[in-house]
Amino acid sequence: MNLRRLLAISRKEVFQVLRDSRSLLIVLLMPLMLMTTLGYGVNLDTKHIRMFAFDREGSQASQDLLKRFESSEYFDLVDTVTDYRALATALDDGRCQLAIVIPYDFSARLHDGRPVYVQALVDGSDNNSAELAIGYAQGVLASYGAAVQADYLRKSHAPTVNPVLSVEGRTWFNEDLESKNFIVPGVAAIVMAVVGVLLTSLTVAREWERGTMEQLISTPVSSLEIIIGKLVPYFALGMFDTAACAAIAVWWFQVPFRGSLIALAVGSGIYLTAILGLGFWISVATKHQLAASQIGLVTAFLPSFLLSGFTFPIDQMPLGVQPFTYLVAARYYIVILKSVFLRGTGLSLLAGPLIALVIYAVLMVFLAKRSFHKSLA
């Protein structure tokens, strides 16, 4: 390997990227775009469920119950209506996700100690949110029920009975259980997958299409010099994007950063090499820009998004799908990102995913080199 030739290729590649406004735009805007769309858009929290109520009794007790809903951060009591039809249309129109109907004998039954049924109508088109809404509603009702019971016992001067067992929950790493803390660090993996594979997948294919490759391979330059020389500038761009993502995560989304910058840099560097290697392999193998960019998108973006544990936990995926996640480089990087940001894990504890990424990177560069022939046929 000749260092001067390698640098000559890198320098040429830098000039070309700097003069290609589309590539430059991808590099500069992608972190911003994906960070904001995914950071704000992918929200797995179910808070502020829009709720309608039909209070058929209108008593002190029923109003107390509705107050409890209102004061919960999980519900927004949008409106109180006076008939069933209004509830039904509100659900149909999507103005509310949950409708509560308090029966006309609500306080009477409470008073007599008879069972009380509060009806909850839920928009089940998003099953996950619907289940959460029912769960939260049951929680509100249960705590109201307990309060009523305690009140009743106190009035009847019965000895107060405390529950025997209770859970004192304390959450570590993501104390407020905010999904943004879980999502935002992972966006860097998506950004790098898109930028890395999209840009590099074009670089070799473009030279074949324009005919410049025929001239290049007639010179003494070696295929490894071409691949590594082209990789260097894209590596720099990718690291720039990683830094941009981390900065946006910490300063804009207020995601805690508890680990070391070195761990982040090392993990990102290795992941980036793996991703760039994949992009090169695609580019070398297809020799056509259109095919390369499409294959790049399908093999890098979609799996990084769906199969990496970025949004959906891998251990909750169907068993048949789980083995495929091992083929996705982002899978290992997401573990590193979440550990570094939220847990503050150092390099030593990340050996597993780091080694996996090193193997991945070496394999990709090897495959790219093996598929790259200095010949036309």
Place this chain on the structure above:
Amino acid sequence: MMRSNGNSVEVENLVKRFGDFTAVDRISFQTRTGEVFGFLGPNGSGKSTTIRILCGLLHPTSGRATVAGYDVVQSPELIRRNIGYMSQKFSLYADLTVFENLRFYAGMYGVPAADLRGRIDGALEMAGLRGRESSPTGTLSGGWKQRLALGCAVLHRPPIVFLDEPTSGVDPLSRRLFWELIQRMSDDGVTIFVTTHYMDEAEYCNRLALMNSGKLIALGTPTELKLGSIQGSLMLLDCDRLGDAIELVRRFDGVRDAAVFGNALHLVVSDAGVAPAIRAALEADSISVASLHVIRPSLEDAFVALTTRHDANGASESSS
């Protein structure tokens, strides 16, 4: 040591097949050091395929070829250090400047740092691009692009240069300038291997190889080809009513072939002695004959005669 026998390119029974199609069919030839060796032939006759094999860009199906003494299959990398190659399509980076392209290729060819400035200056001088170093290459006109491409291909002073239709799509003045550059390099002892389908360019070559459907059908100096191509004599017939005249002479005994050439006819006759009889026959049909005399065949005549003869032989071969 490398070219002990004075041949910079040696080709022996070279064959290249793409599937069922035979692009190069058992060709053999040698080029001598410092000559301008022309590869002449219609499109698809196997010229570019041969050049690409010699530059180590394609693997031959069978046969043997050496360039600068190195085997094209065994040591393509050694060949690449000793050749300059200009592909048919313009293949410099359009988004880089003139200077950047030159510096890039100087890097690829490993031009020593101490020589870099001088070599780049030399190439700029040669291409006539002094003062336009920072122009984007894509904005140059055809002639400049092509001279710059040549400049890039010879930055490392290779002893052999392969040029694949270097002047296609370039204006006549630029073509002439380009051939002056080629001539100058040849004078310096560089072997030039050039493909073309321009007859006037073929005249500049020291020796020509004529290719037709993958086969090498003739090899020699332009003069040798012109003289050897026509069996019999070539005559120019200047007369009126060309349409009637050609009908008449074609039926005439002793006339092998007749073709319209400008506003006259070219006749191939077995013996120039039939001329008075032809003239008489034409005048008997009241066609007035201005002149009928033997001429030296042009390269184009030779090219047409050789390829038609080859095609005809090929047809009879395959039908038998």
